[in-house]
Amino acid sequence: MGAALRIAGKDLRERVRDRSALLMAIVLPLVLAFIYDLIFGSAAIPRPFDYAVVDLDGGEVARVFVTDVLGEAEKQGYVTVRTASGVTAGEELAADGAVDAVFVLPAGFTAAVRSAAPAEVEVIGNVDSPTGVDVARSIARSYAAEIDASRLAVAAVLAGRDHADVPERELAAIAQKAAAATRPLVLEDVSAREKILDTQTYFAAGMAVFFLFFTVQFGVSSLLDERAQGTLARLLAAPIPRVSVLAGKLIASLALGLLSMTVLVVATTVLMGAAWGNPIGVALLVLGGVLAATGVTALVASLARTADQAGGWQAVIAVVLGLLGGAFIPISQVGGFVATLSLVTPHAWFMRGLAELAGGGGPGAALPATAAMVGFSVVTGAVAVIRLGKVVRP
Amino acid sequence: MAVRMDVTPALRCRGLRRRYGDLIAVDGVSFEIALGETYGLLGPNGAGKTTVISMVAGVLRADAGEVSVAGQPMTPRTPAVKARIGYVPQDVALYPDLSGRENLRFFARLYGLSRAEARSRVAEVLETIGLAERARDPVGEYSGGMKRRLNIGVGLLHQPRLLILDEPTVGVDPQSRNAILASVEALATGGMAVLYTTHYMEEAQRLCDRVGVIDNGRLVAEGTVRELTALVGEHDRVVLAADGDLPAAAEKLRTVAGVREVSVGAGRLELLCGDGRAALPEILACLASAGVAVRSVELREPDLEAVFLHLTGKSLRD
Numbered sequence: 001m002g003a004a005l006r007i008a009g010k011d012l013r014e015r016v017r018d019r020s021a022l023l024m025a026i027v028l029p030l031v032l033a034f035i036y037d038l039i040f041g042s043a044a045i046p047r048p049f050d051y052a053v054v055d056l057d058g059g060e061v062a063r064v065f066v067t068d069v070l071g072e073a074e075k076q077g078y079v080t081v082r083t084a085s086g087v088t089a090g091e092e093l094a095a096d097g098a099v100d101a102v103f104v105l106p107a108g109f110t111a112a113v114r115s116a117a118p119a120e121v122e123v124i125g126n127v128d129s130p131t132g133v134d135v136a137r138s139i140a141r142s143y144a145a146e147i148d149a150s151r152l153a154v155a156a157v158l159a160g161r162d163h164a165d166v167p168e169r170e171l172a173a174i175a176q177k178a179a180a181a182t183r184p185l186v187l188e189d190v191s192a193r194e195k196i197l198d199t200q201t202y203f204a205a206g207m208a209v210f211f212l213f214f215t216v217q218f219g220v221s222s223l224l225d226e227r228a229q230g231t232l233a234r235l236l237a238a239p240i241p242r243v244s245v246l247a248g249k250l251i252a253s254l255a256l257g258l259l260s261m262t263v264l265v266v267a268t269t270v271l272m273g274a275a276w277g278n279p280i281g282v283a284l285l286v287l288g289g290v291l292a293a294t295g296v297t298a299l300v301a302s303l304a305r306t307a308d309q310a311g312g313w314q315a316v317i318a319v320v321l322g323l324l325g326g327a328f329i330p331i332s333q334v335g336g337f338v339a340t341l342s343l344v345t346p347h348a349w350f351m352r353g354l355a356e357l358a359g360g361g362g363p364g365a366a367l368p369a370t371a372a373m374v375g376f377s378v379v380t381g382a383v384a385v386i387r388l389g390k391v392v393r394p
Numbered sequence: 395m396a397v398r399m400d401v402t403p404a405l406r407c408r409g410l411r412r413r414y415g416d417l418i419a420v421d422g423v424s425f426e427i428a429l430g431e432t433y434g435l436l437g438p439n440g441a442g443k444t445t446v447i448s449m450v451a452g453v454l455r456a457d458a459g460e461v462s463v464a465g466q467p468m469t470p471r472t473p474a475v476k477a478r479i480g481y482v483p484q485d486v487a488l489y490p491d492l493s494g495r496e497n498l499r500f501f502a503r504l505y506g507l508s509r510a511e512a513r514s515r516v517a518e519v520l521e522t523i524g525l526a527e528r529a530r531d532p533v534g535e536y537s538g539g540m541k542r543r544l545n546i547g548v549g550l551l552h553q554p555r556l557l558i559l560d561e562p563t564v565g566v567d568p569q570s571r572n573a574i575l576a577s578v579e580a581l582a583t584g585g586m587a588v589l590y591t592t593h594y595m596e597e598a599q600r601l602c603d604r605v606g607v608i609d610n611g612r613l614v615a616e617g618t619v620r621e622l623t624a625l626v627g628e629h630d631r632v633v634l635a636a637d638g639d640l641p642a643a644a645e646k647l648r649t650v651a652g653v654r655e656v657s658v659g660a661g662r663l664e665l666l667c668g669d670g671r672a673a674l675p676e677i678l679a680c681l682a683s684a685g686v687a688v689r690s691v692e693l694r695e696p697d698l699e700a701v702f703l704h705l706t707g708k709s710l711r712d
Contacts, residue, residue, distance in 0.1 A: 003504060006500065006503055006504060007504075010489070010492070010500050013492065013496070014489060014491045014492065017491040017492070017532075018491055229485070229487065229490075230483055230484075230485030230486065230487035231487045231488065231489065233448070233451075233453050233481075233483045233485075233487060234481065234483060234487040234501070234548070235504070236452070236453045236470070237451040237452055237453050237476065237479070237481040237483075238476065238501070238504045238505060239473035239474065239475075239476040239477040239504075239505060239506060240473060240504060241471075241473070242470070242471070
């Protein structure tokens with residue numbers, strides 16, 4: 001163990017002298033996290049969408065949409081609502097960019113709903129605000145779904161009876177009860193429940209884990225450097241167990257990774273206001289991330305013939321895994337196949353673990369993600385050690 | 395020259411063999427070195443010298459055969475025996491970003507010296523190799539000669555009983571080469587056994603008590619320089635730089651009286667003769683009749699180059 005620590009110490013000393021390691025481990029991730037936060041941070045702060053309503057109906061169902069649905073959303077600060085005098089005026093507002101979208105409640109809307117005839121809410125969109133238009137469509141769609149649910153409820157109550165035999169007053173009472181059974185539309189902030197990182201923490205963590213894969217390669221790949229510069233023969237001739245040469249390289253990788261991540265966690269907390277979450281949970285995730293990064297880069301190094309070749313391959317792997325794992329954009333929130341595929345990367349698990357902590361989780365919340373990353377480390381590291389063992393074999 | 399004194403050899407190699415795929419790099423090499431003796435392995439590039447050295451140093455495992463150091467069997471997994479060996483590889487094996495002192499301290503600790511011992515030995519070695527004043531500078535800023543000296547210094551840190559030097563003067567300027575050779579002579583005088591590989595005949599003649607001639611992985615002869623030169627019968631060597639159909643001229647030269655052997659190199663002919671001066675007029679006449687233009691003639695007394703030519707039929711520089 002002593003020889004391995006001496007070799008690791010020598011490697012770390014070399015890395016300190018070689019400024020590129022410092023640049024890659026601390027300076028670049030910190031600077032890029034700052035830049036990303038600067039560019040995308042303000043965009044991530046939600047602003048209320050501006051909508052207009054054209055009520056050509058004036059009936060009860062249209063009034064509920066305007067006052068209960070849009071009015072409630074306006075009270076919560078998600079939207080602003082103004083009234084437009086007609087469809088042409090609404091179109092002009094959308095075309096001028098004065099509003100994100102316009103809801104048009106056509107004449108006869110209430111009557112159509114009550115008679116179970118087709119009824120629709122039109123949405124006129126501002127082409128420069130696709131997100132605002134999407135949200136408007138969703139609101140309209142949700143309201144339509146609520147109306148359909150009410151219709152079904154009424155139909156269920158009246159099942160087997162001839163509608164003509166039901167008194168108008170009873171019918172209206174049933175419809176009112178069905179409509180009151182659910183709130184027409186509920187808007188709420190789901191960031192805590194869905195465990196979404198704030199932008200500062202997201203970019204700090206993303207850049208940290210992305211550059212971690214470049215940082216740890218300095219330790220493992222130096223075995224190939226030693227072979228190229230002839231010092232490996234000297235190490236192998238020394239009275240030390242051969243395994244300590246490989247162990248020294250792995251220790252150096254782990255130390256570099258842990259050091260850089262620790263500095264980045266502290267620096268981004270102090271300088272950017274990143275909220276990493278429970279310190280013990282973060283420590284577990286950092287350890288898991290460093291182990292996984294070391295395993296993956298060691299595996300890549302074991303397949304290469306020279307340190308340069310290993311560096312090239314490791315860079316490609318780091319970028320691909322970083323992109324797929326959501327180090328730059330929150331892939332996990334995209335959903336579908338890509339989100340599932342992202343779980344083959346340690347990056348995705350690292351970000352997922354941090355999101356769990358952001359949702360208020362304790363150290364236990366970080367354990368599944370940590371276990372996944374340790375799994376990566378064990379699988380890739382075992383193959384790497386077997387292959388790299390050949391380099392130090394007599 | 396030092397004299398063999400110890401009964402147990404500092405190094406004993408028996409039947410060393412190593413194969414790389416279909417290539418047999420070393421084939422049944424056996425030799426011994428006594429304490430205080432300098433033994434040279436002389437052979438051209440690719441003869442198998444470095445492979446032998448690597449097996450002796452424990453860097454490579456032998457496919458067959460055995461190595462013992464001071465009577466102790468040596469394998470790549472016997473650290474205690476390795477600690478008796480100082481190994482100076484052919485390449486400059488140092489860390490360029492570290493200073494000379496840091497390089498020495500790292501290897502001293504790796505060889506088991508305590509912190510205090512390492513500090514003391516590093517200072518001594520720096521004085522010995524003449525780098526005390528540049529000890530704090532990064533090795534990357536050293537000249538080629540300084541790096542070579544430090545490379546040797548690393549091998550001396552733990553005061554080994556056996557020092558292995560693999561072509562330590564390759565790519566070194568004449569002044570540094572002379573300094574290296576002088577320091578090796580001093581080490582042998584101090585009682586250290588030295589295994590020295592080279593393809594420079596002059597170095598082997600100057601340093602080595604005994605020389606093993608190696609070619610194609612096999613030790614073809616062994617002995618003192620005097621014993622080896624006796625093998626070629628005290629023949630003179632005539633080296634001619636010439637232009638023309640040299641292979642055809644070589645055939646004719648073999649018929650000249652007194653010429654024992656002829657080898658052809660790039661633009662030159664090498665001849666072994668009983669009496670070179672006596673045979674020279676007829677040699678030149680023969681070359682003239684073969685249409686070969688002679689640019690220079692050199693007559694050499696018997697040396698290891700001639701031995702190698704005699705034993706292998708080729709020059710050390712081939």
